[in-house]
Amino acid sequence: MSEALGKEFTLPLGPMHVALEEPMYFKVTVEGERVRHVEITSGHVHRGMEALATKRNLFQNIVLTERVCSLCSNSHPLTYCMAIENLAGIEVPRRAQYLRVLADEIKRVASHLFNVAILAHIIGYKSLFMHVMEVREIMQDVKETVYGNRMDLAANTLGGVKNDVDAQLFGYITRSLQRLEGHMQEIIDIYASNPMLCSRTVGVGVLPKDEAIRYGLVGPVARGSGLAVDVRRDAPYGIYPELSFNVITETGGDVHSRAMVRLREVNESISLIRQIAANLPEGKLTAPLPVIPAGQGCARTEAPRGELFYFIRTDESDIPTRLKWRVPSYMNWDALEVMMKDCAVADVSLIVNSIDPCVSCTER
């Protein structure tokens, strides 16, 4: 096909690349249109946040962790607060637990829709991209109306949540969900059956189940390979044990399966938000806060991209001696080398996007 390019050459993808939201740098060794070797250079978004976290007090760190990444900007402060609550044995009031899950699921819907929209953008399906993004705007409006920001919700605080959501707002949220649901079925149908879309995504970037286990993958990437891991079910937190939802899996392990997992999870999240609206108890928003004792604590939650893990060490002061977090993209990113093995150049950004890479999360 390409005699002129019979020999191997190196294609530098990134760090400024139009298809990638964030600076990521791949040295892709290419033979014709085939990728032979991928070398990932990272660290462009390394801002030294873990070092910063040990210079700020426990409350300031809520603001800091919220800005690790704006697509999972609710999961970070949530898990951070949970780590401290586990350490100090704080029990969050039930109403606050409901509201925490509400914020988390709203973010999950927006994050998943964003990822599948970018998929359409990468394969040049502009109309679909615009449609999905426009549908996502429903959720952006919910965020802005309820929390006052389109990205960083600032919903969580130590021992509870910062702001209440009243009945009027819940009315607005459920009306928005109704509009969202109307579009979701159509979008899922398009992604599941559009022949052009399928011909670009089915069988591309395959990650077998055993590799997913070997790399310790989590989230929609693992679930797309048939590995049913979901912290919400495996180690329930918040009020998830009281809510009913399905852990979505697909078996293809390719770009298409991962997109379908995300789309179907949007529906699960919608149902979760509905259950919250129906069962929200009255009560306090925060628990009384004791002095945080010296010690160490872990917490994990299911962020839109998978398991998020926080570890904190405190002495008796209000500044943590160590705060460490590990984001789902950390392992998913490493596993790109399996997915990109011998893929076509045309599919590189598509495969990268399919793990929903969060560079700013990963590099901190």
Place this chain on the structure above:
Amino acid sequence: MNLFSDIVVRSPWLYRINAGSCNGCDVELATTACIPRYDVERLGCRYCGSPRHADIVLITGPLTLRVRDKVLRVWQEIPEPKVTVAVGICPISGGVFRGGHSIEGPIDRYIPVDVNVPGCPPRPQSIMEGVLLAKKIWLDRLNGIAPGHKEERHVSLP
């Protein structure tokens, strides 16, 4: 001359540089600004893949050490006259990241910034307002009212 610049300024092509941002601003300006509700194309704007095609450059993020040289090189590749817009609080002051061991910002230590769009992240509306402001500065620069970068300040590539 004026008519000419009036026509020129109707075609601002945008280029986006992520200098280590948390991607909030990038989501808002690269994707949200394109969708029907905001549609930056109605201003004649277009996001281009090559810095050589750009007129207005949008920079996000606090400028980490590792991207610094790449950002500056890409910025220099953009042909004159150009207008620089710093989007979000990070390029202005470093935001919450200021003082981190790999933060090299604020960005105007290296690059002359024409428009600041503060916010964390700014709403798409304010980003578009920033683009409109940049268009105005570009027009002034084309008409010779405002000096370009060349005579005024040089980027110091270390």
Place this chain on the structure above:
Amino acid sequence: MSDIFSLISQSATGLFHLVVFPGGLFALLFGLVLKGIDRKVEARLQRRVGPPLLQPFYDLVKLASKETIIPETANKTLFMYAPLLGFTGMAVCLALLPVPGVYYGMENMGDMLVFFYLLPLPAIALMVAGSSSSSPFGALGFSREMTLMFAYEVPLLLVILAVAMQVGGEGSAEFSLRKIIEYQREHGSFGFTLSMLPAFVAYLLYLPGTMGVPPFDVAEAETEILEGPLLEYSGGLLAFFQLTSAMKLVIALGFGVVMFFPGTVAGGPLVNIVWFAAKCLLLMLVALTLCKAATARMRIEQALSFYLKYPATLALVSVVLAWVSL
């Protein structure tokens, strides 16, 4: 004496056709307006406001005013020559484009084949650009452009053959556009002729490929190889590529109109120019704008097999039908 006079008048009309109509000014303005409409309609299909109608003009003027940067590693001569190659090719080609009822191109020549040879020039210019800019993306764009060109030239050749054989009749072929227009005036437009319909559909499918729009924008795929060959171009040189593309749009559409819908209306040349333009616009909306808004980009090997499977087969059906004179 009269020889010299006719020579002068001939070259004067030739110059007119090259610079004013149908080539040169007319084609440029028409092409840019078409591009503007294309972008506006696409935006409206996506429920956006979209850019102003004259956006392609603004873009061109802007580009011309910008600094032109030539990368140090590039082969400078080729790098500067490449955009001119496509531009001159299209300029010459346009001077030959018949506008039914107004202008019939060259007399008694196989000008159809000239179109076939000149139409790929912009693609070749892109290939030269890609290989001279010494960027790996340019090189990838080069190889993709080459594969794609092979893919869509095969059906084009078959379409041309089908039309020529239908006009020639009895196993012979007629490659003069003037004759083709005359034939259709007598026998009805090929767009409404059953045996030529497959060829027309093949030509519709050829258009997005040759114009490099989705789903066949593989050579300049922004999200994959960063606009490939054009990555390193800036300023005036990039403007030349845009000009070339606008002119090529007129040629590709006009050629299609001449082959399949050359009918004229009463009312003199001006009306017929508008009639011609309207047909071009309709062709563009169907073959390019709608197609662009409704599809995703193919991979290069998918594009290749698509072209060799469907449009080529369709055109071949017409060739056979024309041969057996149905």
Place this chain on the structure above:
Amino acid sequence: MTPTNKSNEIVHDALLQATELATQWTFDVKQNAFGWLRLNNTESLRPAAKALAENGARLCTMTAYVEERGENSNKKAIAYHFALANTVVTVTVPLYTAGCDTPVAVPSITSWFRNADWNEREFHEMFGIDIVDHPNPKRLFLDERLDAGIMSSLIPFSAMVHGAATRNLWEQVMAAKGVDITGSDGSYGLENPHGAPTDISTPPIEEPTFTPVSATAPENGN
């Protein structure tokens, strides 16, 4: 306390066998179990990792840290976090011995846990901890111009947080207000170096008018 379910007991026993140390268990309010095990030295790490791997544990992450806050403390330790049958088991390895706080190298556990690769590279660059038998000992995130072990060196807060906004921005803002704050050194004066002063408060936007978002705003407002 003891672990809550069968598989935890198995791991508990396996770890006990490998390291001769019992795992401590804590529980959060939802009764999720967290196991804590502190090894005596780095030599027990490999048997512990092996026991965990054989029982189907997944490596969550590793946290390297300096145990005590203070100018001269060099007592480093690494916490290995494993997810295992719905619990998190944290295995902590001190890198110092009594009387000697020069950190010892740690063995790599990549042969049992593929995803240990990045984690080990990360604490190598951030804390300057050496790893034995790492398959790909390159830097991961940290730029080469920064010293390895940047996280373990103590930087006073005051030195970290310097004045972050430059004068340029301040000058632009003041110039827009018409206030003259020209510095005494002419080199860094106030004549706005690039572009006319941008009036941030009243942007002169005539075209286009933005479509109101009222269609999607809450019906009754807040």
